[in-house]
Amino acid sequence: MHLDFALVLVLATFFTGAIWLLDKLFLQKKRKKRLGDNKPGLLVEYSNSFFPVLALVLVLRSFLFEPFQIPSGSMLPTLKVGDFILVNKYTYGVRLPVTNTQILEVNEPQVGEVAVFRYPLDERLNYIKRVIGTPGDVISYREKALTVNGEPIARELIDKYPTEAPSEWLWREQLGVADHQVYNYPPRVFDFPDIEVPEGYYFVMGDNRDHSNDSRFWCQGQVNEGVGCLVIPGYVNERGAPLVMGFVPEETLVGKAVAVWMHWPELFSLPDFTAIRRIE
Incomplete structure (x- = not known):
């Protein structure tokens, strides 16, 4: 089975990016209106952490330099x-x-x-x-x-x-x-x-x-x-x-x-x- 790393990277970037954008536009506002615990859920927290890294890797790997063995x-x-x-x-x-x-x-x-x-x-x-x-x-x-x-x-x-x-x-x-x-x-x-x-x-x-x-x-x-x-x-x-x-x-x-x-x-x-x- 051949793993298409480029496809996996693109899908992961778009998935985490969509959640990151959703959080910035809507979810953060809802959390601020809550009383008490307003921490983001685990999926949102992970997406916010990983999306910038994945986006940077995608840009570097796709348009600048890519490593090969x-x-x-x-x-x-x-x-x-x-x-x-x-x-x-x-x-x-x-x-x-x-x-x-x-x-x-x-x-x-x-x-x-x-x-x-x-x-x-x-x-x-x-x-x-x-x-x-x-x-x-x-x-x-x-x-x-x-x-x-x-x-x-x-x-x-x-x-x-x-x-x-x-x-x-x-x-x-x-x-x-x-x-x-x-x-x-x-x-x-x-x-x-x-x-x-x-x-x-x-x-x-x-x-x-x-x-x-x-x-x-x-x-x-x-x-x-x-x-x-x-x-x-x-x-x-x-x-x-x-x-x-x-x-x-x-x-x-x-x-x-x-x-x-x-x-x-x-x-x-x-x-x-x-x-x-x-x-x-």
Whole structure:
């Protein structure tokens, strides 16, 4: 069962807010006319206490910054399992909570930024990946190397089989606005030809390139333009089926990941605040 925390927060805020408003407009006046005990009831007292706190959390979380925990290694080495990150909620436009409807345009994602979005195939889930292509960009991936709009992305091999990831190769990559590191698993091959990112969509990949469910993989075996699964004309995959790529619809964007503020991998371990850093 998936708990929609945003919906719970909105409902709790509106419920306590309605009681708070009712108390301010009517109930307080009635209590003042009473003789003797004029204390508010328990529900009114709790609502008066919790409503300002809930309203503040709702505004901060919905329109400014929202915390997320990294659950998987798909963004290694940039983000580790157990990292707690802050996501800027207004960079990609101000959106309403729960529905994610944009009410104010601000900026658009740039190549190289780390974006949080609702997983197109199940919008109850939040995903985090790096933006590889924006609308109109032509991208390809051959022999572990990215090309964007005909320009090879600069990269440098740092280490083969590093201690923290003994089956991977560690690379430094300069992708758009980001100077970051990625992992590659040499035996795995998944190349794709030049593809153009459609208007209103984004192409994303994890930094742990061969261990990430991203635009290359989540639409394999299905075609559904409504969730960004688009056939690449004239190409087939390794099984001879039409090549299908997944794109992130603009309306599913949640925000830009900007910082790690804590690392807490296990419940019964101590949180590590020395891991604070910007996300490149």
